[in-house]
Amino acid sequence: MERILAELALFMPAVLFNIYFAAASIPVGFGLAILLALGKASRNPLLSRFCRGYIYAFRGSPLFIQFFMFYSLALSLNISLWKPWGISWFVLHPLFIGPLVLTLNTGAYTAEILYGALRAVPRGAIEAARAFGMSPWQQFRSVVWPTLIRLAWPAYTNEVVFLFHATAIVYFALPVIGQQKDLMITAKELFERDYNAFLHFSVAALFFLAVSLVVFFSFGLVYRRLMRHLPAQPGLRFAPKWMR
């Protein structure tokens, strides 16, 4: 028991890094996703094509490769760009480039979710809004967006949990600086010290599971609030389809 408590204490600072990566990339990624989803649905063929291609590329390739690609790209631009500008300590830092790549990645996945929801918004509602003489912005603000976010919320919850899980590979692709270790690196280093795979990896898994449950619970509360005008909705369930 004491052993497990000591183990939990060892992982406490590590889980903060995973939470940081997720928390830093989710809000920006959400904003990016709204732009991408609207862009994909846009009537401008150039914009629509670009957004479609972006979403396809980032959903169709592994996050692991994306990490390596962006990090090595940043490294190769170091001499010509970052160093003269004096920002290489910032740009090349895992705490910056990790959330950057995660943002680009989750932006694409979330955009696909939002785009699906956007297409599911009833046409009649939009036509009614237009008949009332609403401007395009008013239509979006008061008719499209409220329906869209309600339709997309359960899938977005999964995406957030999945993004949190994806933070596990950040430090397999980026350098570990000093004591800045996330859950996976901590588990791996402890394993290499005493070869107790079952204890260390289980504790890491427990942390991932616990944070996932917290995310599910809090996003479920938001969903309840979004759906408060409807009678007795079934809440979000833990472990629905997690498709990425």
Next chain:
Amino acid sequence: MSDDIAFWLAYLTNGKHLTWYASFQFTIFAALAGGALAVVFGLLGATFRNSRFAPLRLVGGFYASIVRGVPDVLFFLFFPLAFEQGMEWLLATQVCSPGDIAAQTAAWPPCQKANWLLGTPEYLILASVSLGLVYGAFASTVIHGALRSVPRGQLEAAQAFGLSARQVLWRVHIRQMWIYALPGLSNVWMLIVKATSLLSLLQIADIVLWADRLGAPNFLPTVGLVHDDWRWRYYLVLFVFYILVTLLSEKAFAAITRRVGRGVLSEEHN
């Protein structure tokens, strides 16, 4: 101009590059074996969840939710390590004498004789199994849903024709299940393809590791072409490779869905 082409051709076909091209076999093997195993584990998991015996149902549900509740990387790393340790422990109970165990100073293995050294083929198989285990949990949800989507009337008709329970399951239920499972299984397949990029974490010299080695800056003319950091170019190639694989898989799944969907009524056919 032609000199340039000859030079680049020679560069792209030197020994290291050929090894890189050869290492695609590991990725392809892991994807195919992992995919096949995921369907097997998915069928098993779905069968467990449909079982009439409550503990089996519990095991099926537990498998599906726990494996999906932790990151795939964690399980991907944990399973081969745990399997290796388990085998070494079993081996130790057979070959280690008390003297050997007392002589052992390292934390693992229990004695030197019980050390099981794994090479690339073993790790590749273990990686495929763990891919199958992880994504089998996803597949089990898909198949579980698909089994419930088969119209009841079909099963009742089969029973009325005098088919035994086993015949109904294999000849009607599972046959008809595929058309409902295919969209979900296609998603699982895409996940497996993307997860094959993690093979280098298990010390397999896969495409990612070779891309890193080939692109690393080289300053010694004796080692090969002198170039600065080209890693991003090699990773860009892998990036495009995976996108192409996704594109091809989508096309293949569309073709399979059309073929499996022959004779099944759906909105498209009406």
